[in-house]
Amino acid sequence: MAGSRVFPTVVCLLGLLGSACASAGLPIARQRAGAPPSPRPSVTAMTLEASDPALSAALVKLALSPTAESHRQVALEYRRLGVLDQAHAYFTKAVTLDPNDAAALDALARIWRDWGFPERGMAEAQRAVQLAPASASAANTIGTLLEALGHATEARDWYVRALWLDPNASYALNNLCYSAIMLTHADAVAQCRRALAAAPDSRVAWNNLGLAYAAAGDLVRAEELFDVQADDVQADRAYAQYNIGIVYMGTGQYAKALAAFIAAMQLDPQFEQAAARAKQARNHIETEGRKGVRHLEP
Numbered sequence: 001m002a003g004s005r006v007f008p009t010v011v012c013l014l015g016l017l018g019s020a021c022a023s024a025g026l027p028i029a030r031q032r033a034g035a036p037p038s039p040r041p042s043v044t045a046m047t048l049e050a051s052d053p054a055l056s057a058a059l060v061k062l063a064l065s066p067t068a069e070s071h072r073q074v075a076l077e078y079r080r081l082g083v084l085d086q087a088h089a090y091f092t093k094a095v096t097l098d099p100n101d102a103a104a105l106d107a108l109a110r111i112w113r114d115w116g117f118p119e120r121g122m123a124e125a126q127r128a129v130q131l132a133p134a135s136a137s138a139a140n141t142i143g144t145l146l147e148a149l150g151h152a153t154e155a156r157d158w159y160v161r162a163l164w165l166d167p168n169a170s171y172a173l174n175n176l177c178y179s180a181i182m183l184t185h186a187d188a189v190a191q192c193r194r195a196l197a198a199a200p201d202s203r204v205a206w207n208n209l210g211l212a213y214a215a216a217g218d219l220v221r222a223e224e225l226f227d228v229q230a231d232d233v234q235a236d237r238a239y240a241q242y243n244i245g246i247v248y249m250g251t252g253q254y255a256k257a258l259a260a261f262i263a264a265m266q267l268d269p270q271f272e273q274a275a276a277r278a279k280q281a282r283n284h285i286e287t288e289g290r291k292g293v294r295h296l297e298p
Contacts, residue, residue: 048078048081048083052077052081054077054080055074055077055078055081058070058073058074058076058077059074061073062074067097068093068094068095068097068098068101068104069094071090071091071093071094071097071104072090072091072094072101072103072104072107074090075087075088075089075090075091075094075104075107076107078090079107079111084111084114084115087107087111088108088111091104091107091108091111092108095108100131102127102128102131102132102135102138103128103132105124105125105127105128105131106124106125106128106132106135106137106138106141108121108124109121109122109124109125109128109141109142109145110141110144112124113141113144113145113148118144118145118146118148118149119145119149121141121145122142122145125138125141125142125145126142128141129142134165135165136162136163136165136166136169136172137162137169139158139159139161139162139165139172140158140159140162140169140171140172140175142158143155143156143157143158143159143161143162143172143175144175146158147175147178147179147182152179152182152183153183155175155179156176156179156180156183159172159175159176159179160176162175163176168198170195170198170199170202170205173191173194173195173198173199174195174198174199174202174204174205174208176191176195177191177192177194177195177205177208177209177212178208180192180212181208181211181212181215184215188212188215188216189209189212189213189216191212192205192208192209192211192212193209195208195209196209203236206225206226207225207226207243209225210222210223210224210225210226210243210247211243211247213225214247214250214251219247219248219251222244222247223244223247226240226241226243226244226247237267238263238264238265238267238268238271238274239264241260241261241263241264241267241274242260242261242264242271242273242274242277244260245257245258245259245260245261245264245274245277245278245281246277248260249277249280249281249284252284254281254284254285254288255281255285257277257281258278258281258282258285261274261275261277261278261281262278265278
C-alpha cells in the first residue's frame, strides 16, 4: 500500500451499517474526474526528491537512461511515498514509451481505484491481464476494482484466480477473506484465519478477522481482535476504537458505539470520521428516546 504507515481497514459489515460504512484505511481525497495530473513536481515531491534516498537514486537513473523501466521505478518510489499524482504521471510516461508494460498498466489501475474511480482503471487492468496472464497481482487488481464497483461475487472469482497463479499471495487470501464477509459465507472466519496465518503482521488481516467474528455474532472476540492490533501509537488505538464503534453501530448498540467513537476522538482529536459517526450514534439514541424505545444491549 502507498504511504509510510498502514492503518486498519474498515469495511461495511454485511450491509448492516448503512451510513456508518467507512472507506478502507485513511480517508482518500477524491481526484476530480478530468485529465490525469501533469508530471510537474509539486512542493511535496520536490522535498521528497531531496530527502528520500531511494527516490533520489531512481531519479538519477532516469536522468541517465529515460527508459520505460526507469520511469516505472520512479513511479513506484512516488507510490511508496504516497504521492499518487506523481506516481500516475510517471507510470503514464512508462506506458507511453512501452505500451506493453503490464506492470505500469496494473499500477495505473490501482491508482484510479485508490483515487475513488475504479471504473476508470478497468481498461488498464484488463490490458495488464492480457499482457501478463500469469500475473497474480494483475488478477487481484481486477478483483479489487470489481469489489469497489460493488461486484463482490465477480471479484471473488478473480481473487481465486490470483491464488491459483500464486498460492502464496497473502494479499489475495486477505481479499478472499473480505469477500467472504461481504457475501455472508459461513466459512468467513476460517478464511480470515487462513489469511492472518499467511500474513501475521498485517493489521488489515487482524482487522478483517475481527469483522468476520462480528459477522458471526461473536462481538466479544471481535473487540479483542480490534484491540490486540493496536500498539502504543495513539492513531492505531484510535482506529481500533473506531472499528469497535462501527461493529456496535451495525448491531444497533448505539450507546456502546458512541462510547467507542468518543474514545477514538480522545485518542486522535483530528479523527473526523469518528466525530461524524459519534454524531450519527447520538442521533440514533435521541430518536429511540423520542419514540420511547428501550434498546436492550447484551
